[in-house]
Amino acid sequence: MAFSYVICNNGGGGGIVVKILLLVFLFELIEGASTPAVEVLGNISKVEDAVYFHIYYGQTFRVIKNAIDANSYLLIQSDSRMAGRTKYCTSRIKSFLIPLSNYSVDTQFFPVSFFELLGSLQSMKGMTSDSVASQCVIKLYEAGEIQVIDKSDPQQFSQFGAHFISDIDQPQACNFASFVPFSEDTPLQRAEWIKYLGIFANLEDRANWVYNAVKANYICLSNASSSRTSFRPNVAWMEYSNGIWLFTKETYKLKYVEDAGGENIDKSINKITYNVSDPDELEAFHAILCTVEVIIDETYTSDPAAYNLSNFLQNVKVEDHSCFGFLSNNSLWRYDKRIQNSTALDWYNGAVSQPQLVLADLIEALFPTGNYTTTYFRNIAKNEGVIAIGPEMCDRNVSLAMEPTILPCA
Ligand SMILES: *[C@@H]1O[C@H](CO)[C@@H](O)[C@H](O)[C@H]1NC(C)=O
Ligand SMILES: *[C@@H]1O[C@H](CO)[C@@H](O)[C@H](O)[C@H]1NC(C)=O
Ligand SMILES: *[C@@H]1O[C@H](CO)[C@@H](O)[C@H](O)[C@H]1NC(C)=O
Ligand SMILES: *[C@@H]1O[C@H](CO)[C@@H](O)[C@H](O)[C@H]1NC(C)=O
Numbered sequence: 420m421a422f423s424y425v426i427c428n429n430g431g432g433g434g435i436v437v438k439i440l441l442l443v444f445l446f447e448l449i450e451g452a453s454t455p456a457v458e459v460l461g462n463i464s465k466v467e468d469a470v471y472f473h474i475y476y477g478q479t480f481r482v483i484k485n486a487i488d489a490n491s492y493l494l495i496q497s498d499s500r501m502a503g504r505t506k507y508c509t510s511r512i513k514s515f516l517i518p519l520s521n522y523s524v525d526t527q528f529f530p531v532s533f534f535e536l537l538g539s540l541q542s543m544k545g546m547t548s549d550s551v552a553s554q555c556v557i558k559l560y561e562a563g564e565i566q567v568i569d570k571s572d573p574q575q576f577s578q579f580g581a582h583f584i585s586d587i588d589q590p591q592a593c594n595f596a597s598f599v600p601f602s603e604d605t606p607l608q609r610a611e612w613i614k615y616l617g618i619f620a621n622l623e624d625r626a627n628w629v630y631n632a633v634k635a636n637y638i639c640l641s642n643a644s645s646s647r648t649s650f651r652p653n654v655a656w657m658e659y660s661n662g663i664w665l666f667t668k669e670t671y672k673l674k675y676v677e678d679a680g681g682e683n684i685d686k687s688i689n690k691i692t693y694n695v696s697d698p699d700e701l702e703a704f705h706a707i708l709c710t711v712e713v714i715i716d717e718t719y720t721s722d723p724a725a726y727n728l729s730n731f732l733q734n735v736k737v738e739d740h741s742c743f744g745f746l747s748n749n750s751l752w753r754y755d756k757r758i759q760n761s762t763a764l765d766w767y768n769g770a771v772s773q774p775q776l777v778l779a780d781l782i783e784a785l786f787p788t789g790n791y792t793t794t795y796f797r798n799i800a801k802n803e804g805v806i807a808i809g810p811e812m813c814d815r816n817v818s819l820a821m822e823p824t825i826l827p828c829a
């Protein structure tokens with residue numbers, strides 16, 4: 420597979436590329452070996468859990484293989500001899516000079532919190548909209564440090580060292596790099612994508628440290644929670660759209676429930692969609708709801724602040740709520756607690772890079788203590804409202820990295 424790129428390369432300097440690809444190929448052969456085959460200048464990252472990207476090191480370059488967009492990103496140290504001589508932009512390989520001195524971001528579902536944890540936010544100079552669920556990014560935007568760029572004029576992105584995108588179904592210029600943690604199946608795999616961005620900034624050491632801290636805290640919380648063997652509440656993630664209720668099958672959500680010490684409802688039902696206008700289906704749906712102890716209502720709304728218990732009950736269409744344990748126990752949650760300008764949910768941002776916070780929220784939802792304040796989830800059974808993210812909430816020095824929130828864990 421490694422050699423197929425050579426065919427796409429129609430420019431000069433093929434010799435260097437062949438050498439690089441040979442190296443990549445060699446690394447693949449020895450994958451699992453703990454040290455790279457060549458002496459590397461700087462620190463390295465190693466992928467432990469994520470499935471959809473791989474990293475290979477040369478002395479003055481790194482190659483990231485992204486299995487989702489099937490691209491290889493050749494990242495060349497800008498002070499190396501190779502930097503001035505090598506530039507690639509084919510359908511399969513793109514080159515970048517690192518560390519990036521600046522970059523822009525397509526805000527569509529892009530988790531900018533990864534840059535904050537790395538400490539590379541001050542190099543973010545452009546974004547495609549001011550709809551972004553980060554108080555410090557909004558603050559930098561209002562201070563004129565980050566400009567909003569019209570997405571319909573892609574030429575404008577060429578001024579940056581890289582333009583990062585999460586939606587890969589769009590026309591891409593040479594400096595576009597796709598960042599797709601959402602493709603992974605577990606919360607920790609998604610968080611490990613900090614290493615992907617770390618390489619663009621020569622911040623491998625920081626990326627490794629953050630991931631290790633997040634992972635250790637996540638595993639500790641999960642261990643502590645699943646060691647309570649007595650009671651595993653039934654949990655359902657569900658959403659309503661056009662007359663149909665749908666139970667989620669997304670693996671990472673089911674994994675969160677398992678890791679929090681709950682039981683996924685999907686194991687006991689054989690059908691995931693229910694049309695509430697059909698009396699037979701409504702009856703079956705009603706029966707399922709009678710067995711659920713905790714619900715996460717994912718129903719989309721254009722106005723999260725206005726969505727409350729009444730909306731849920733209206734969509735459920737069942738008149739008799741007497742058997743609803745999630746109501747008598749006040750356990751009906753949504754993940755839209757932190758929003759910016761109604762449109763951007765921090766669930767798609769901070770929750771991706773810090774899954775230990777999501778896990779802690781879920782543990783509180785499943786086993787309430789009453790003395791933990793959730794970050795991403797709000798309980799609409801208790802009429803909890805949203806928090807609107809604004810620039811005044813940015814209370815740290817944005818030149819410095821944001822620290823991950825490590826929760827107390829016995
Ligand atoms: C590698 O990481 C160590 C530990 O943080 C640091 O002291 C060192 O400067 C780093 N080396 C490079 C080349 O970045
Ligand atoms: C981005 O950095 C490059 C140098 O790497 C520089 O030429 C360019 O002017 C910078 N662009 C912006 C918008 O800061
Ligand atoms: C979590 O539990 C597993 C299995 O019981 C154990 O091997 C591991 O050391 C624990 N990890 C932490 C961080 O507590
Ligand atoms: C739901 O069921 C009703 C009544 O049977 C039917 O009219 C409607 O088309 C169904 N909706 C969908 C989306 O299948």
Ligand SMILES: *[C@@H]1O[C@H](CO)[C@@H](O)[C@H](O)[C@H]1NC(C)=O
Binds near residue numbers: 725727728729730802
């Ligand atoms: C939900 O919001 C609507 C509109 O503001 C209000 O009329 C209703 O009483 C609220 N429901 C609950 C359960 O608070």
Ligand SMILES: *[C@@H]1O[C@H](CO)[C@@H](O)[C@H](O)[C@H]1NC(C)=O
Binds near residue numbers: 743748787
């Ligand atoms: C309410 O939650 C408690 C544990 O928090 C559980 O023991 C009980 O079965 C739940 N009741 C219902 C009706 O789900």
Ligand SMILES: *[C@@H]1O[C@H](CO)[C@@H](O)[C@H](O)[C@H]1NC(C)=O
Binds near residue numbers: 549760
């Ligand atoms: C959301 O952003 C749009 C466009 O920038 C702006 O017109 C609108 O006033 C904002 N709404 C809120 C609630 O901040």
Ligand SMILES: *[C@@H]1O[C@H](CO)[C@@H](O)[C@H](O)[C@H]1NC(C)=O
Binds near residue numbers: 788789790
């Ligand atoms: C609540 O917090 C206090 C101290 O912060 C702790 O001692 C107590 O055990 C907690 N309660 C529960 C139910 O976890």
Ligand SMILES: *[C@@H]1O[C@H](CO)[C@@H](O)[C@H](O)[C@H]1NC(C)=O
Binds near residue numbers: 817818
């Ligand atoms: C923020 O951090 C930078 C880098 O350490 C430092 O130069 C600057 O003085 C700090 N700013 C404030 C307001 O503390």
